[in-house]
Amino acid sequence: MSKVKPAPLPPDTVIGGYRIVRKLAAGGFGVVYLAVDTEGQQVAVKEYLPSSLASRGPGELLPQVQPEKLSLYRLGLKSFFEEGRALAQISHASVVSVLNFFRENETVYMVMNFLEGASLQEFIITAREQKKQKVFRESTIRSLYDEVLRGLRIVHQHKMLHLDIKPANIFVTDDNRSVLIDFGAAREVLSKEGNFIRPMYTPGFAAPEMYRRDSSMGPWTDIYAIGACIYASMQGYPPNDAPQRLEKDRLSLALSRLRGVYSDNLIEVVEWCMSLDPLSRPQSVFALQKELSRETERSYTKLTVAEKMRLQFDNIVSDNKKSLRKSTNAGTKFR
């Protein structure tokens, strides 16, 4: 939001004993660097430097915060600490781990293990550009989400919710592990009531209760997002957002395009996870894991001629929706 983004620290700057190699990413909260520790081990260092509240000139170390923004800056620091606290308690191969936390340059830094690979979002985009009938193979989807769910289960065991699960926050490493990243939205839920402003959400992946201020969120809220991620891994595009679905729900219709391509069971799992009513979803990660790992004989139900015609008709009427149209191209080609 600010006019000029704060300048990242230049390569070779040493902070807290870590030497910066290069900037990896920058977001609203600050900057992530690739750095090496004294033993030459690569790490990712996340610097708290909210671009809307702080500025920093090129080559400078200390960020400048205008006096009237100081309280918001400190408030943001609190959620940065919350993320650190959340991650510090968890050590699991499928959850990004935090190695150190320190204060320097009048701000704070979180050191995490450095992951080589790409986000699931990048994989989905690459895969869908190949215009194949399937974005990912069903077995790939099942094993990928099995890993993600193992990590998420640990997160929930620590009475935390991720609340921003989406393909961009699922990282697939070069050694084929999937890791949940970015716990910036995580809140220790079960402890606090009356949190009247919900964290920011991503349309398509956010469950309907994240939009409502009065209802309670729970593991089922992350499960909705998992369902939406699986959907995106099958269709190549995110599902409609929850408010749209509440108005006119086209999920079943969109999923019916995938019949015959993916097993009935996988399609049902997505529908189950993405139930608009939180109580109709799997209530725990365990329940979902059980269903997803059930490797019985897969059955496929092909579309009838009438159903195909209905889909094509829907295609004409919903022509203004780019994503729908594209996914239909992939979905109606099969015999």
Add this chain to the structure above:
Amino acid sequence: MKFSVYQISRQGGRERNEDRMGYAYTRESGLFVLADGMGGHPEGAMAAQLALQTFSAYFQKAANPTVREVPEFLSSALMAAHHQIIRYAAEKGMLDTPRTTLVASVMERGHVYWVHCGDSRLYVVRNGEMLTRTRDHSYMEQQAHLGRATEHINRNILFTCLGSPAKPVFDLSGPVQLMQGDRVLLCSDGLWGTVSDEEITEELSKRPLEQAVPELVELALKRGGPRCDNVTVLAMEWETADEFQSTRVSTEDIEEGVFASTIQSGTPDSTMEDLDDAAIEQSIAEINEAIRRTAERNT
């Protein structure tokens, strides 16, 4: 949607700055809010902050990507902000409630709408002329409206605000169709108390925002002297012609479905409670202790 925006808030000669301002936008709608937490009651800054947060949260929910029913949105956000303040006071068992003025505007589909309660103002300036401004909910403005002498009236007495036990009185205005170069300014009484409507109009018309706004604030601070009130100004220009102006925001730069805001959300109890150095050190120590324990558990 393209606009320029510039905001400044200065403490003046007061012990605290109890003014709050901010803006938020989606691809097709923009929200601008300013609140002036009132003295004489506890935690004015908190009331102002709660009002901003409520507007931001409501906007995030409603702007999809346009708000559509803008007047309805503005009035329901205002009432929600009022209730948040009352609830905050009740939860903390406060004897008196925090209070704030409020002015908020929404721009979408080429129109501007606004709501105000109290004496924070909104000005619309077009082609060097003041097109309109809000009328304060103060005894002074009320008497002036009736054509009575106002020299001896304390301009600081308001008959409505957010957070008071009485239901807020507010005015909805707009839609006004925007033309390229139109300027909309939101300000606290720290500005208009010492700078006249004519001066505001003139300054705003003759210079780009990033010069006009600091100039106006400086003028108010100079005239306000050592006891000067907080001065806060948030101004925007509709469809700035100059592509390279640094204050320019193009909402097309953000993705569909994304919401950007300068208003930080937070739980009401923690919002203004500053982390001091000791608390920061303690948090870091706790996190490192947790990292150590977790590592130990796994070896």
